[in-house]
Amino acid sequence: MMKFPRRIALLGSTGSIGRQTLDVVRRFPEQFHIVALAARQNIALLAQQVHEFKPSFVSCFADTPIAEEMVRTELPEAILGEEGLLGAATHAEADIVVAATSGLMGLHPTLAAIEAGKAIAIANKETLVMAGALVTQAAQRAGVPLLPIDSEHSAIWQCLRGEENATIQRLLLTASGGPFRSATVEQLRSVTVQQALTHPTWRMGQKITIDSATLMNKGLEVLEAHWLFDIPYEHINVVIHPESIIHSMVEFIDGSIKMQASLPSMHLPIMNALAYPTRLNCADTGFVRELHWADIGKLSFEALDITRFPCFHLALQAAKLGGTYPCALVGADEEAVELFLTGKIGFLDIAALIEAVLEKHQSVQQPDLSATLEACAWARRTAQHLCKRYA
Numbered sequence: 023m024m025k026f027p028r029r030i031a032l033l034g035s036t037g038s039i040g041r042q043t044l045d046v047v048r049r050f051p052e053q054f055h056i057v058a059l060a061a062r063q064n065i066a067l068l069a070q071q072v073h074e075f076k077p078s079f080v081s082c083f084a085d086t087p088i089a090e091e092m093v094r095t096e097l098p099e100a101i102l103g104e105e106g107l108l109g110a111a112t113h114a115e116a117d118i119v120v121a122a123t124s125g126l127m128g129l130h131p132t133l134a135a136i137e138a139g140k141a142i143a144i145a146n147k148e149t150l151v152m153a154g155a156l157v158t159q160a161a162q163r164a165g166v167p168l169l170p171i172d173s174e175h176s177a178i179w180q181c182l183r184g185e186e187n188a189t190i191q192r193l194l195l196t197a198s199g200g201p202f203r204s205a206t207v208e209q210l211r212s213v214t215v216q217q218a219l220t221h222p223t224w225r226m227g228q229k230i231t232i233d234s235a236t237l238m239n240k241g242l243e244v245l246e247a248h249w250l251f252d253i254p255y256e257h258i259n260v261v262i263h264p265e266s267i268i269h270s271m272v273e274f275i276d277g278s279i280k281m282q283a284s285l286p287s288m289h290l291p292i293m294n295a296l297a298y299p300t301r302l303n304c305a306d307t308g309f310v311r312e313l314h315w316a317d318i319g320k321l322s323f324e325a326l327d328i329t330r331f332p333c334f335h336l337a338l339q340a341a342k343l344g345g346t347y348p349c350a351l352v353g354a355d356e357e358a359v360e361l362f363l364t365g366k367i368g369f370l371d372i373a374a375l376i377e378a379v380l381e382k383h384q385s386v387q388q389p390d391l392s393a394t395l396e397a398c399a400w401a402r403r404t405a406q407h408l409c410k411r412y413a
């Protein structure tokens with residue numbers, strides 16, 4: 023059991039999860055200290071965070087020469103590039119690494135942090151989707167826990183406390199359904215970037231917001247649940263629940279179902295991961311608003327329609343095929359979302375493009391780290407090449 027105060031290295035400190043993690047640390051200074059911060063390119067915000075939390079290690083990835091120049095002036099102590107990210111992930115003083123970078127960037131630092139014996143609070147689902155076997159085996163070998171931050175997985179994790187894995191009948195992930203839950207195929211065809219970036223219940227980064235609109239996010243979450251809880255895909259289901267009050271459920275072999283509920287809050291799963299196995303007193307924090315059941319009135323549920331949301335189906339297909347298919351899925355999706363955000367392809371082309379990439383993929387069984395990254399890079403190149411047909 024880790025003692026308090028817990029020392030945290032935060033990867034992705036300027037993103038949505040990163041900022042909310044710092045809200046929690048700011049509010050519970052007796053429990054948590056920040057020892058390392060890593061961001062990609064929001065240098066102004068990173069500088070503010072460094073000023074406030076005084077970490078002993080700062081890293082800024084800085085993709086471009088201009089960003090690099092800015093880091094050298096604003097944050098001369100920051101370590102640049104991959105070296106900085108790995109330095110933060112393996113920092114000697116850290117007990118917990120919060121992996122909250124977006125997309126593909128999280129894999130390498132997460133593996134390095136595991137090797138260094140850090141507990142991993144994992145918010146980056148792509149890491150588990152691409153390399154679930156590598157990450158979970160490494161964590162087992164190193165004897166470090168994977169603490170889920172994704173709200174659905176946090177819910178399942180909470181439901182499973184005190185239960186035996188052999189008694190699980192199935193996991194039931196809930197999905198808000200995103201902004202286009204009731205849209206027709208015709209309406210989906212003409213969805214704009216702005217519409218897709220407006221999520222009804224959650225405020226998040228751009229990549230995950232588009233993934234939520236296509237329901238790719240829910241597909242990725244099925245793979246994430248498979249790896250985190252070691253449950254076969256046939257025993258993981260999804261149900262649409264637009265109110266986002268029940269964050270997920272576990273059904274047991276005796277027919278009993280446990281569920282975890284709250285008003286939507288990302289601070290809650292973050293606190294759960296950081297304080298595990300204890301709970302923090304949230305009174306007066308504003309992190310989790312009080313739930314008045316009578317005001318809510320009723321909760322609704324509906325089936326997920328894969329004809330309108332083919333990305334969900336593609337994720338499950340890639341999951342069942344295994345090998346490097348999930349890596350290709352993540353790479354193709356990363357590229358397709360980027361192409362959509364920059365206006366190069368339409369909303370429905372996202373799924374079509376990912377499907378075309380998967381059809382061309384030549385999978386490798388039991389991939390190591392380099393085969394994983396290569397499958398992902400191949401999928402990005404192939405998506406880049408194939409997208410010309412949608413222009």
Ligand code: MG
Binds near residue numbers: 172173
């Ligand atoms: Mg989620």
